[in-house]
Amino acid sequence: SQTIHQWPATLVQPVGSPLSLECTVEGTSNPNLYWYRQAAGRGLQLLFYSIGIDQISSEVPQNLSASRPQDRQFILSSKKLLLSDSGFYLCAWSPGTDLYEQYFGPGTRLTVT
C-alpha cells in the first residue's frame, strides 16, 4: 500500500530564516506530487505541482520554491520566511495517468514569529 510522509510535523521559525519541508511517498512510482497551504477558513491553496522529476509548476507567486530531486520526494523551500508564510502545509500525491484521486500527508504546521 502507499504511504506519504511529511516532516517536520510542527515548526516555529523566525522571520527571515530559511525553510525546508520534506515529503516522500512510498509504494508507488511516478506519482503526481503537490504542495498546498491551508489557512483557517480559506481552504486549500495549491502552491506547486509536479508531474515528474524537474517538472514543477508554480501556481502562486511567492517567496517559496519547490524541488523534486527524486521520483517520490518533494521539497518545499524558502530562503527568507515572511510572517504571512505561517500556515498548515500539506503534501499530496495522485497516481496520475487518468487516476486523479489525491492522497494527503499528515501536514506541517509552520509558525513564523
Add this chain to the structure above:
Amino acid sequence: QKEVEQDPGPLSVPEGAIVSLNCTYSNSAFQYFMWYRQYSRKGPELLMYTYSSGNKEDGRFTAQVDKSSKYISLFIRDSQPSDSATYLCAMTNTGNQFYFGTGTSLTVIP
C-alpha cells in the same frame, strides 16, 4: 466567481441523523469529484471519489454528482460522533490542478 462553492456551516446534528453536504461549481469541464474528511490539525483523508455523473455508495456514505446542475453531494447515514470533522469537496478535469471547497464543519452530538 469561485470555481467551487461550499457552505462552511457549522452544521450540528444529533447522532443517527442523515447528513447532507453539498458543493456547487462553475467549470463544466470538471470530470472527477472527491470528498475528503479532515479532523482538526490532521491532513485530509480521501473518503470517496466519483467520475462524471451518478451515485456511488460506500457503507454509510453516498456521493452524488449532477453535472447538469453542477452540483455534488455527500450523504452520511446513521451519523456518529466520530463523523465530526470538516468535509471538503474537490474536483478536477486534468489531474494537474485540483479545486477545493473551503470545507463544511460538522458536529454530531451524542
